[in-house]
Amino acid sequence: MSDVRKTIAGGATWQEVAEDRRRHRDATVAESRIDAPLPEDLSIINTDVEELVKWLASGEWSATIVVRAFLRRAGDAQGMVNCVAELLVDRALERAEWLDRYWVEHKKPVGPLHGIPISVKEHIAMKGLDLNAGFVSWVGRVAEEDALLLQILWDAGAVFYARTTQPQTLMHLETSSNLYGVCANPFNTSLTAGGSSGGEGALIGLRGSVLGIGTDIGGSIRSPAANNGIFGFKPTSERLPTLGWSAPMEGCEAILGTIGPLSTSLEGIKLFMKTAVGAKPWLKSPNLVAMDWRDTTGLFSEKKLKVGVMWDDGVVKPHPPIARALCKVIDKLQKSQKVEVVDWIPKDHGRAWSIIHDVTSLWSACAERDEYRRQYAELWNERGDVDVILCPAGPGVAPKLDAARYWGYTSQWNLLDYPAVAFPIHKCVSVRKDGDAAMTDHIPLEYIPRCEADKDNWSQWELYGAKGYKGAPISLQLVGRRYDDEKLLAALEVILKEADLPTASPPTRPWV
């Protein structure tokens, strides 16, 4: 599909640029619908990555049939919640057909991700395509080559078929821009899909994708994952290459942004990480740590997994659905023989929040950050052998549109550069009037907020209550020590099993 862009530099108004981009997007969506849906479509989009790779590797499903199903579903998702920047119909089909020919010829997959469709946040470069990062004024910037991570996934057999939206500047936990408008939450359209990887979150939440790539400097993977009931992983900062993303904070070292996967399943996250780190990206991107993806077999069979639980960060109190989710999970874990649960008292998270917001004096802010990191490490050492911290992924479920304000539950771990994963607890808990409205035993009826941010968050709950957030997925977050990425995912596996939680999002979704 030809794509001659209107740009600010070319003399267009911002309205004309935005209208042109939307027209282009809608044209790609229309293109995805040229072929009629197939009976297999629903089976395909309801299959998680770990199963999809098997079907594709065995030749049971062709790459073409798989990507066609996801293209159609992504087109539908765009119509539902406005999460897509553009679909890549021609490219994806060409790639899938090449993979299918490869399979016929060699009778084996090209790599561990043979034929897996992967959706990608727009500000991650794809050769020859626009790279606007949500800025109207950046429309017309064209990527000269694929981002390094995409090159690696391509070599492993991936099919890129959809580019998803983000907020202008990338620095928001919601997703709206003058370019593409607002992305809503598929479970309750009065709520936000989250941000800044909100397009990814909503698309995967609707199973328009089962594996996507987002970026996170303060919660931008975990917020949309939590809001849409999927898995989202922010690795330690220097393990996956960010080469080839386009963002206004390039060169900022105070808090390093990370790139990472969002998926309908934990196995999707693990396969992504293993494949990407396994390609030794540090040889091409020397800012990365030269550290292989480590095997965690047997890690928690010899000793109990020790989980610290942080109920509240001491700054902004989580809404009742979150507290309830924690209660339910902890109840289960306390009955497990494999897990030990202890309380995790937060250490001055308010200070972290203020460091994150102060970049006026970069050197002193970095020094203060390092001192805070050191103290947090000391705290962890003193508390003995806690393996991971279980905590909220945010101060509530998906906020109402335009109401997302407090990032402390996610940005805390960016400041510390700890790996963190948001995960859904589908079926166990979701926002229900009968459950959460009555939850007065965990919170005083008249809660007195501790600060402005706490007041703002609590006022949202008082205003809307369980009814206002009805249907919203409830998610939690698991956090590990720096570079304990592999251990963190292994711990999550134990927790999901022991707390009887699903390791993947359920196949049936709203509006299916």
Place this chain on the structure above:
Amino acid sequence: MSDVRKTIAGGATWQEVAEDRRRHRDATVAESRIDAPLPEDLSIINTDVEELVKWLASGEWSATIVVRAFLRRAGDAQGMVNCVAELLVDRALERAEWLDRYWVEHKKPVGPLHGIPISVKEHIAMKGLDLNAGFVSWVGRVAEEDALLLQILWDAGAVFYARTTQPQTLMHLETSSNLYGVCANPFNTSLTAGGSSGGEGALIGLRGSVLGIGTDIGGSIRSPAANNGIFGFKPTSERLPTLGWSAPMEGCEAILGTIGPLSTSLEGIKLFMKTAVGAKPWLKSPNLVAMDWRDTTGLFSEKKLKVGVMWDDGVVKPHPPIARALCKVIDKLQKSQKVEVVDWIPKDHGRAWSIIHDVTSLWSACAERDEYRRQYAELWNERGDVDVILCPAGPGVAPKLDAARYWGYTSQWNLLDYPAVAFPIHKCVSVRKDGDAAMTDHIPLEYIPRCEADKDNWSQWELYGAKGYKGAPISLQLVGRRYDDEKLLAALEVILKEADLPTASPPTRPWV
């Protein structure tokens, strides 16, 4: 020894503060001479770390007898070249006596460094002692606790007995300050000992220490090591903890400073690194990479070690003694069955030099640095399987006092954050009139400099020639890829063996 300091804050003039500090230093030196020398002294100070640990672990030598010998020798060294900030006679003897009692009681060493005397650059904190980093105005700042690295070495059995000088600000490849004056090169006192770890370099060059700790952000370990004919290792930046050093660039992330060992032997360097990294310092200093010290057994037995040789950085041409040293080493290596030698053409080292000097716009400088790092990695990938780069450690041997100007041969690797080790080639080559003055086959008689820095460096050679640098040790530098610290040291071992070079400084030293 009581130490009530005169300070600027206390109303003293800078001259009074400096005089007071020197008086204190001289008093500690006098104290080290209270006991008469012993016959074993010369044997002890001529023993390298790897042998010293054996004698101490077996109880053949007591920690007390060893540290007394080094205290006396350090006192002498101070008289010769002015390299000491203070000796720690009481502390060191108390510690040594405790270790000796431990040995008598348990019949085994307390750790892998049992009784090893370690000298320490002054700006690395020692509890209760002054921490002035060479600034007169900082005199009176007292460290509240030992630097983390010192805590680790202490737990391994080290004895801290000497603190050495550095230039004010730490940012110079010579060592002089208003506080302590000028530190000269023991091999030729018209030359500099180097900097900023110049006190360490000179002290170890005189065997007033066989293992010391320096810091390096642009060559500050490798310059004094090269100038004094000892081994000096700058590790990749986030492997050893810098917690507890005092430096004006704290919080600067553009180029991370590193801490590392200087030693009379390669084995001393290796034992230091293995002990320090083996203590898992990342658990207390979370800015570090959680990476164990990796075993390199057999690394170069299966495949040949491939060495790239950089003769010149393309900016400042090395003096003839350096070129001659490279020639001699390469001649030997080309005859080795275990080593393959190829040329390493430098990539735009002038650009690196300018990035290092530009901190006016930190974010854009960081972005430019990252792009340069990426291009250099790409270059290395393209050049195939080169393991290490062999190159000058500086554009000449130790410069004349006050003549050190160009840091590019060392700061290049700080910018890239590559591990690098300076090593001496004693006995093979040193600056001799007959050797270097006649070396006209490698350089045109009338060399036309490429830039101001090149002109300045070359004019020094024309002015002083071989005669002016007579006796100065000649050293080279070996450089590895980021995080290849272990591999680098293993490669150096192969090179020393194959080029028939000593793995330790010779026992007999000038003025012994």
